[in-house]
Amino acid sequence: MQEIRILLADDHSVMRSGLRVLLERQPGFRVIAEAADGRETVDMAEAHLPDVLVVDIAMPRLNGIDAVREITGKHPKIAVIILSMHSDEGYVLRALKAGARGYLLKDSPEADLIGAIRAVHDGKAFFSPAISKMLAEDYLRHLRQRGGEDTYELLTAREREVLHMLAEGRSNKEVASILNLSLYTVETHRSNILQKLNLKGTPELILYAVRKGVIS
């Protein structure tokens, strides 16, 4: 198995060294660089092109989310995990829109970080269980309180399949080849799904999937 090269970005050096110790204990993981602020993160990512970037949101000079947007804009192959104090879905959505695929809370980073790195490195999305739970609960409460119909019921079996795969982080092309469909068909499914669920773009689709418990 190929080694996963990791860039750590956090303005707290204690945090960085703690994470480095944690990650380097894992076989197949290697921390290739550390950055102490957003600007440095961008520079390091440019310089080292890591497989996975683990980044804090609250950082001086350039905040984590803006740094991620800059990096994934140029290097979409770099998988990004946000490591944050914030549990609100506003931040999660913002992180996803910036191009992150994983979102971890700092309450228990070490428990989930290994799994998260592997998941995003495989092209999947990953969220702290606490976040998934919160999103799912909010969604259920929303449904219960308003008594509205579950929009998930509106989707066809094939659309659910496509939704699932897209939410996992797969591209249209990947979905097309797995399901043995044309790219055009997958794109049509995708836009139908977004319309039926009243969503705008993949980040919202991923959040929706987490809420529904389709992925975790």
Place this chain on the structure above:
Amino acid sequence: MRETRRNTRTLLLAGFGGLLILMAFAGLDTMQVLRTIQNRNDAIRSEFLNRNRFLNQIRSDLYVSGTYVRDYLLEPEPSKAESHRTGLENARRNMETAVRQYARLLRESEQKPFANLERELAQYWQVLAPVMRWDAQQRQTAGYAFLRDEVYPRRTAMLGLADAISALNERQLTTGNGQVSDLFSSFRVRLSLTLIVTLGLGLLLASYSMSRILSLERESNARFQETAQARVELKQLSARLVDAQETERRAISRELHDEVGQSLSALVVGLGNLAASVQTAHTPNLIAQIAELRKLAGSSVGVVRNMALLLRPSMLDDLGLIPALQWQAREVSKRSGVVVDFAGEEIVEHLSDEQKTAIYRVVQEALHNCEKHAGAKEIRIKVRQQQDTLLLSIQDDGCGIEPFAQQGLGLRGMQERIENLGGMFNVESEVGRGSLITVRLPIEKHARN
């Protein structure tokens, strides 16, 4: 101050009282004087008439007596002569009555002519007395001569005296009239003086009152200005206070979040690493202790995060107003079970920090009220932008204004916050039918981004 006011009151009372007393005095005096003049006039006139009457009586009796004397002396027949004599006697009695009556009204200046008249009269009657005893023969021979020499001249003299007295009487009337007119003119002088004094006092009083009123007006104007100024300052102070509080909250929230929280997270990771490294040392007790510490640090991260959010949600600064409001709506809904419907996706955010904060705090306070006091089941929050105005509405189906009114301070705080930013804050409520809070906030002026 109080002393001045009392002095003013005394002065005004004395002034107006004096004025009224003067006017009353002038009126009473006028009435009195007019009555006196009338009485005097009447008295003078009636006295004059009486005297005139008596004088005329005397005068006519003199004439009559002359006639009777002539007829008596020239009458040859004794019986007829006797009747003339009786007539003469009657005339004499009448005259004497009139003389007695006039004597009672006699004035000093008339005493001499009147005494002359009385003496002449007495002589007249004395001269006549022997004639009355004459027989027809005597009358025939000496009668005419007697008439010519004695009776007529005396009568003429007496008439002259009566005329003199009459003239005196008339002069007296003129004098009386003069006295009346003197009285009148002295009254006129007095009245003029009284009026002048009244007018002067009135003018003084009016100018004093005027100046007092003007100075009072100035004073109250100045005080009003002071109050208005104080109110403005209070408002500014309150706005600054709100600002300062918000700044402080943000600083503490940031500090908690970015420093304390991060350090605790680092602690969590460090403790995890520690546990992993001591695992090889076969000390299960130590591992359990480390795990305990790690759990504590982990839950502290959550506590710190919640504290920071309570102070000031970081979304407000990091993500903007709408995500912060969405979070707030979700939190209240999660905490209380109240359905909180939030619609506000379409806003273009060009809000200043103060505006964001004000709107956020208003919504927070309103939700708090709905949740705690109004017993609402459903709350609808709408935020949208209409040209240069941000429109916010918060509608609930709670029990309306009454319990809401107890939260007056909160409501007033919201209102103040919005008005300080030049916005409008309005609450409509009906008991039992919930309430609707609407806010209009101009957003161009304060735009910074």
